Amino acid sequence: MSQCTYDGYDLPVERIKVRFDIVTLFPDFFTSGLSSGLLGKALAKQIAQVHLVNPRDFTTDKHHRVDDETYGGGVGMLMKPEPIFAAVESLPVLPRRDVILMTPQGQTLNQPLLRELATNYDQLVAICGHYEGVDERVLHLVTREVSLGDFVLTCGEIPALALINGIVRLLPGTVGKEESLKAESFEAGLLDYPQWTRPADFRGLKVTEVLLSGDHGKIEKWRQEQQIIRTRDRRPDLFARWSQSKASQTEITSFGLKEQSSKINEEQTEDRSHK
Numbered sequence: 001m002s003q004c005t006y007d008g009y010d011l012p013v014e015r016i017k018v019r020f021d022i023v024t025l026f027p028d029f030f031t032s033g034l035s036s037g038l039l040g041k042a043l044a045k046q047i048a049q050v051h052l053v054n055p056r057d058f059t060t061d062k063h064h065r066v067d068d069e070t071y072g073g074g075v076g077m078l079m080k081p082e083p084i085f086a087a088v089e090s091l092p093v094l095p096r097r098d099v100i101l102m103t104p105q106g107q108t109l110n111q112p113l114l115r116e117l118a119t120n121y122d123q124l125v126a127i128c129g130h131y132e133g134v135d136e137r138v139l140h141l142v143t144r145e146v147s148l149g150d151f152v153l154t155c156g157e158i159p160a161l162a163l164i165n166g167i168v169r170l171l172p173g174t175v176g177k178e179e180s181l182k183a184e185s186f187e188a189g190l191l192d193y194p195q196w197t198r199p200a201d202f203r204g205l206k207v208t209e210v211l212l213s214g215d216h217g218k219i220e221k222w223r224q225e226q227q228i229i230r231t232r233d234r235r236p237d238l239f240a241r242w243s244q245s246k247a248s249q250t251e252i253t254s255f256g257l258k259e260q261s262s263k264i265n266e267e268q269t270e271d272r273s274h275k
Contacts, residue, residue, distance in 0.1 A: 017171060018121065019094060020050040022160055023087045024128040025066060027052040029157040039165050042174040050164060053091065055083035067131050076132035084127060084138050094123035099143045100163070101127045101134065102156035106145030109163065113146070117163075118170040126163060128156030189242035191235060193226040228252070 034050055056064050067077040098121050148159040168174055196207040210222045232239045
């Protein structure tokens, strides 16, 4: 069995904050992503550990086949259950473990789900599908199915890497200023506010005056307002959900957005009634 470890060390299980086991036919896919940027630094600091396990190493035939034709006919090949079962069963089992199948049929990956996984689990096993998907019996191994969205990719490695990245950046020690995580898009149910850096005037495109005022109270109020307006204009679905919470009502009223909020909520309700 070939196992790759990305953290500089093969640590005892009890010392790992979060252990990722990725079942993948293409371990090399992860080489750059796991060694670059904040993710690479976090793994080097032993904040998490990633193991890559190839189901092809668990095949028993001379051709090392991991796929076969589907029963009932149809186009394309399906990943066989035996190598996947053997790969997953070869892994250690930590007390708080989730086995995830990366599939377009799963629940959509979002910030609350990333936070749940980062908080509640010591071990996350991700199975990366290929071809037309996996044999239905693989679902007996799985505790959760996760999708990046309503589209199809060539492989499950892309969403698996997104899953790792999204979780590790929430772990203590990954991001220098952890307060910055609280002000990001989706953390409060809203998109992030607009931001600029130097120079203050670039080709006639100027930074908003309030940000140059030095008045932190006004800046904070402006940022809150911009989050609400940006979410309302760009993601009415998010705005509708956020505006249902009690905490949002004061902000909506103070920024004069109550009428727009009611209209968007009505439109969202009408859309659901037609589905």
